[in-house]
Amino acid sequence: MKLPTLILAIALLAAPACGQSPVGESPSTPTGETSHAPAASGAEPTAPAPSLESVLDDAASIEQLRSLVVAQAGTVKAERNFGLSPDAPANIKSASKSILSALVGIAIDKGLLEGVDQPIAPLLEADLPPDPDPRLPDITLGHLLSMQAGLESTSGRNYGAWVTSDNWVRSALARPFVAEPGGAMVYSTGSSHLLSAILARVSGRSTLELAREWLGPQEGFEITAWDRDPQGIHLGGNNMAMSTRSLLAFGEIYRSGGLAANGQRLISEQWIRESWQPRTVSRFNGDGYGYAWFAREIAGEQARYAWGYGGQMLYIVPALDLTVAMVSDDSQASGRTGHRTALHGLMGRIIEASR
Numbered sequence: 001m002k003l004p005t006l007i008l009a010i011a012l013l014a015a016p017a018c019g020q021s022p023v024g025e026s027p028s029t030p031t032g033e034t035s036h037a038p039a040a041s042g043a044e045p046t047a048p049a050p051s052l053e054s055v056l057d058d059a060a061s062i063e064q065l066r067s068l069v070v071a072q073a074g075t076v077k078a079e080r081n082f083g084l085s086p087d088a089p090a091n092i093k094s095a096s097k098s099i100l101s102a103l104v105g106i107a108i109d110k111g112l113l114e115g116v117d118q119p120i121a122p123l124l125e126a127d128l129p130p131d132p133d134p135r136l137p138d139i140t141l142g143h144l145l146s147m148q149a150g151l152e153s154t155s156g157r158n159y160g161a162w163v164t165s166d167n168w169v170r171s172a173l174a175r176p177f178v179a180e181p182g183g184a185m186v187y188s189t190g191s192s193h194l195l196s197a198i199l200a201r202v203s204g205r206s207t208l209e210l211a212r213e214w215l216g217p218q219e220g221f222e223i224t225a226w227d228r229d230p231q232g233i234h235l236g237g238n239n240m241a242m243s244t245r246s247l248l249a250f251g252e253i254y255r256s257g258g259l260a261a262n263g264q265r266l267i268s269e270q271w272i273r274e275s276w277q278p279r280t281v282s283r284f285n286g287d288g289y290g291y292a293w294f295a296r297e298i299a300g301e302q303a304r305y306a307w308g309y310g311g312q313m314l315y316i317v318p319a320l321d322l323t324v325a326m327v328s329d330d331s332q333a334s335g336r337t338g339h340r341t342a343l344h345g346l347m348g349r350i351i352e353a354s355r
Contacts, residue, residue: 052353056080059346064311064329064339066090067244071252072354073321074261079244089224089241090327093308096226096240097192098275099211099250101145101292103199105271106214112202116142116274116291123198127170136173138181141198144191145291146279148182151175154190162190168229169197185280185289192237192292193229200233207234218260220249237292248325251314254304255323276304284335299348311339315347322354 052070056078059065066084070077079086107113121128121137128136135150143149152175154162165171172190179186196207203210208226215221223246227239242250253260254275258267278288278295288295293304298317306314311328326343334340 049352049355050349052078052350055346055349055353058349062339062342062346064332064334064337065326065343065346066329067327069244069248069325070350070354071248071255071323074252074256076248077354084244084327086244089243090312091308091330092240092242092247092312092327093310093330094189094192094237095247095306095308095312095314096242097189097237097292098306098314099215099223099240100192100195100199100207100236101275102250102253102267102271103207103210103214104141104145104195104291105267105275107199107202107210109268109271113141113198116140116145120144120194120198123201124169124173124194127167127173127197129170129174132173133177135177135181140181141195142279142291143181144195145275146289147185147187147191148179148280149188149191149194150177150179150181150183150186151188151190152178153186153188154193155188159189163229166230168193168235169231169233185282187282187284189235189237193233193235196236197233206232207236215250215253215266217262217264217266218249218253219262220245221253222246244325244327247312247314247327248323251306251316251323251325255316255318255321285340296344298344299351301351303347303351305347307334307340310334311343313343313347317351320351320354322351324350 056068059068059080060082065082067081067086069079069086084090108115118141119137120139120141139149154172162168162171172194199207199210208223211223223240223242225241227235229235253266254272257269258265258272260266275291275293276295277290280289282289282294294307296303296305301317301319303315303317310330310332311334313326315324324347328339
């Protein structure tokens with residue numbers, strides 16, 4: 001099934017590129033956590049955790065949620081259609097940034113890129129501003145991955161103007177510095193788009209071709225559509241169409257330590273460790289942020305998750321061999337509406353039912 005050309009026309013009206021509302025839940029209160037302290041002497045015993053089926057039945061009350069798939073130890077345990085089939089393509093928004101991160105790691109392993117400390121300026125020399133800021137040569141691949149480039153964001157209120165420019169790469173590189181490279185997190189889809197441009201230039205192929213070749217051996221992985229900029233570079237970190245099952249298939253690569261279901265190594269274990277290591281803190285929700293993966297404790301378990309605008313979520317809980325993909329209505333923000341909080345809470349209940 002082919003998704004129509006994705007929503008540039010709508011995006012121009014200034015919809016953020018991802019779940020990037022600056023208004024989030026309190027950073028000091030991780031959502032969905034559950035106490036596991038032993039009951040006091042004489043207290044009533046704790047009620048058993050609800051079944052996974054009952055948890056997912058209750059999830060039907062989450063208004064924006066459209067589709068959900070749960071897998072444990074490589075086996076799909078349950079899935080739900082709340083208005084969208086798990087097989088139907090959806091715009092996963094900024095959850096696609098985690099796929100860009102995987103491609104960068106593979107490119108490093110293949111020798112196409114030197115490593116996360118490689119400066120980006122020589123790779124994008126043709127698109128540098130005529131009088132570049134002296135800090136521009138200090139930006140590395142790692143800074144783009146962790147949103148620490150320091151350049152003004154192209155997301156949020158700046159997104160519409162950015163995607164109407166005639167050259168998105170040049171526009172992103174010409175942004176003024178609002179932080180030092182390697183400093184505070186400045187969430188920007190422009191940073192991810194620079195990674196897409198770099199991958200295309202060092203490989204001589206489109207980023208979509210790389211994704212389909214490098215991640216395609218994973219059964220169920222499929223990108224059905226992906227927007228491009230005026231130069232034909234696929235939009236790094238937004239407007240990528242995947243089904244809920246396909247998003248889950250991608251997460252399974254990380255859950256299994258970089259292996260496809262057939263045992264073929266697709267991503268190195270070292271890259272997964274590096275990607276999941278928090279390097280900064282998100283101002284949206286107080287969660288840690290690595291190389292395009294958020295880090296959060298949910299229901300007493302360490303979780304890593306990808307997050308896209310509207311509530312496009314991919315959770316991985318390594319200790320439980322648990323992978324969960326959720327797709328939501330992408331027309332509303334998930335932070336301001338409380339939908340993100342509801343999804344974290346749902347994930348907490350899924351964890352309890354999966355222990």
